[in-house]
Amino acid sequence: MIDKNVIIIGGGLAGLTTAAYLAKAGIPVQVFEQHVVPGGYVSSFKRKGYTFPAGPTCFGSNGVIFPILDELGLYNKESYIRAGHQISWENHDIPLETPRQSYQDIANCFPNENRSLKRYFNWVGVGGSAFNDLLKSGMMFGHNVFRAILRVVYHHPLFPWASWKANKNTNRSLHAQYFKNPYLKQLLNQLGYPVMAGKNTLGMWASYYYDSWVPIGGMQSISDELVRYINEKGGQVHFGNRIKKIKVDHGQVTGVEVQDAEFIAANWVVSASDLNQTCFELIERKHIPSSTIRKLNKTRPSESIFSVFLGLKDSPELTVALKRFQGSHVVFTCADEKYIQLVLLSKDDKTAAPDGKHALFIGLLSPYEDWETTKGMPQAYAIQKAAYIEDLIKRGEEFIPGLRVHIEVQEAASPLTYERYTSNWRGSTAGWNWDPNYAPHFDFAKDIPIKNFYSVGHYVHNPGGVPTAMITAWYISKEIIKLKK
Numbered sequence: 001m002i003d004k005n006v007i008i009i010g011g012g013l014a015g016l017t018t019a020a021y022l023a024k025a026g027i028p029v030q031v032f033e034q035h036v037v038p039g040g041y042v043s044s045f046k047r048k049g050y051t052f053p054a055g056p057t058c059f060g061s062n063g064v065i066f067p068i069l070d071e072l073g074l075y076n077k078e079s080y081i082r083a084g085h086q087i088s089w090e091n092h093d094i095p096l097e098t099p100r101q102s103y104q105d106i107a108n109c110f111p112n113e114n115r116s117l118k119r120y121f122n123w124v125g126v127g128g129s130a131f132n133d134l135l136k137s138g139m140m141f142g143h144n145v146f147r148a149i150l151r152v153v154y155h156h157p158l159f160p161w162a163s164w165k166a167n168k169n170t171n172r173s174l175h176a177q178y179f180k181n182p183y184l185k186q187l188l189n190q191l192g193y194p195v196m197a198g199k200n201t202l203g204m205w206a207s208y209y210y211d212s213w214v215p216i217g218g219m220q221s222i223s224d225e226l227v228r229y230i231n232e233k234g235g236q237v238h239f240g241n242r243i244k245k246i247k248v249d250h251g252q253v254t255g256v257e258v259q260d261a262e263f264i265a266a267n268w269v270v271s272a273s274d275l276n277q278t279c280f281e282l283i284e285r286k287h288i289p290s291s292t293i294r295k296l297n298k299t300r301p302s303e304s305i306f307s308v309f310l311g312l313k314d315s316p317e318l319t320v321a322l323k324r325f326q327g328s329h330v331v332f333t334c335a336d337e338k339y340i341q342l343v344l345l346s347k348d349d350k351t352a353a354p355d356g357k358h359a360l361f362i363g364l365l366s367p368y369e370d371w372e373t374t375k376g377m378p379q380a381y382a383i384q385k386a387a388y389i390e391d392l393i394k395r396g397e398e399f400i401p402g403l404r405v406h407i408e409v410q411e412a413a414s415p416l417t418y419e420r421y422t423s424n425w426r427g428s429t430a431g432w433n434w435d436p437n438y439a440p441h442f443d444f445a446k447d448i449p450i451k452n453f454y455s456v457g458h459y460v461h462n463p464g465g466v467p468t469a470m471i472t473a474w475y476i477s478k479e480i481i482k483l484k485k
């Protein structure tokens with residue numbers, strides 16, 4: 001066995017970040033990724049000159065992503081563009097630029113709710129800006145947390161009130177308290193995930209106004225850079241290698257079994273893959289306490305999505321229609337009050353489409369249950385997928401008239417696609433459900449009491465997302481580096 005080696009299961013951002021820190025510290029590390037490209041959800045695919053994101057179309061750094069990339073020497077400010085956000089319905093388009101402006105624009109459309117909107121966006125303004133300052137203080141890394149909170153309260157004296165309100169509510173209960181108009185409540189409920197804790201609602205607004213980013217060259221560029229760094233520091237990333245089992249002996253990990261039953265010994269194993277798969281498939285059941293199984297059985301995954309990726313040739317009519325995008329990211333309420341996300345990828349990142357053309361993403365949350373029945377039935381699946389594509393294009397046309405005649409490239413991903421490529425449980429997009437009632441809290445020492453075994457990634461802390469994937473990796477890599485000394 002090599003001296004003190006680490007095996008990481010999964011080359012998403014959590015696995016790659018862990019490997020980067022370990023390789024930097026000179027620890028022999030190997031990442032096993034089942035897919036042929038790195039990044040998990042943070043990856044891209046190309047079609048005829050267009051580049052589409054496999055998962056997120058943008059992200060909030062949350063005081064985590066940029067500091068980590070910076071610490072690894074991989075952050076270049078010029079490589080990221082601020083993503084603009086907008087909410088739209090009927091013929092209304094409201095760019096989300098500042099809380100005050102959002103209040104004024106929305107109040108113009110709902111004059112009877114003027115006072116409530118003023119109070120709500122006051123909460124968003126106070127809480128969002130303080131939250132953003134707190135995240136930027138280094139708090140996520142445990143740096144001077146008490147001092148950071150004091151400084152934020154000094155600059156934003158109403159922050160304790162805003163966070164108290166956030167802590168005892170969800171997005172829905174907040175909107176129900178503030179507003180009477182059902183359409184307005186629904187409009188705001190549709191932002192983010194269907195049910196999320198009040199503090200995540202605040203985080204969402206903070207991200208819209210201050211901290212939403214798109215990497216030039218696509219999401220894949222972040223993951224590719226991490227792989228380059230890991231290789232440069234002597235680590236290894238193996239592609240097309242699915243881990244089948246985590247081997248445990250006398251309560252301690254001994255290594256992993258790769259798909260062809262080859263055993264690879266390791267001093268530490270880090271699972272950066274779906275935690276459900278880790279506990280129910282990779283580790284033999286006898287090593288997982290029944291209390292952990294019960295906890296996992298009560299959870300729900302975060303919502304899955306059906307996505308359509310379109311490459312569009314230009315025309316004078318389309319150029320005019322696309323002017324509706326004041327921000328690249330739009331949440332649009334269709335005539336039947338269902339909502340879609342529209343992202344004009346080539347608005348922010350010109351490399352997303354060939355010169356003079358446009359790359360567009362359309363997404364609609366789609367329950368996994370609606371797709372489960374088509375598993376193993378290729379014909380039924382193809383028919384359902386075609387119907388969903390047609391539905392999303394039709395909805396897209398409510399926002400961009402004449403959209404379909406410009407389509408020259410078309411791809412789609414269903415919850416089963418997301419599950420197939422990343423093994424995320426039931427096509428979960430960002431770890432456990434963001435409804436606090438269905439997300440478990442782990443005490444890993446008790447819940448998975450296996451020596452020298454760790455988990456990182458978007459299931460390890462709530463809520464999931466890219467910052468969670470990376471901060472969990474930061475903490476666990478530091479822990480292993482400390483133990484190695």
Ligand SMILES: Cc1cc2nc3c(=O)[nH]c(=O)nc-3n(C[C@H](O)[C@H](O)[C@H](O)COP(=O)(O)OP(=O)(O)OC[C@H]3O[C@@H](n4cnc5c(N)ncnc54)[C@H](O)[C@@H]3O)c2cc1C
Nearest residue numbers: 010012013014034040041055056243273457458465466469
């Ligand atoms: C459409 C969409 C939009 C999103 N939008 C946002 C957003 O705006 N902001 C945000 O912060 N987050 C967003 N997310 C969520 C975010 O992308 C994820 O939370 C984050 O990337 C998870 O990273 P991870 O490394 O923990 O997991 P993953 O990216 O799922 O990586 C896990 C990796 O493990 C590999 N793997 C699994 N099992 C095995 C095995 N047995 N052997 C080998 N390899 C294995 C998988 O192939 C995968 O590469 C979005 C996700 C989607 C799908």
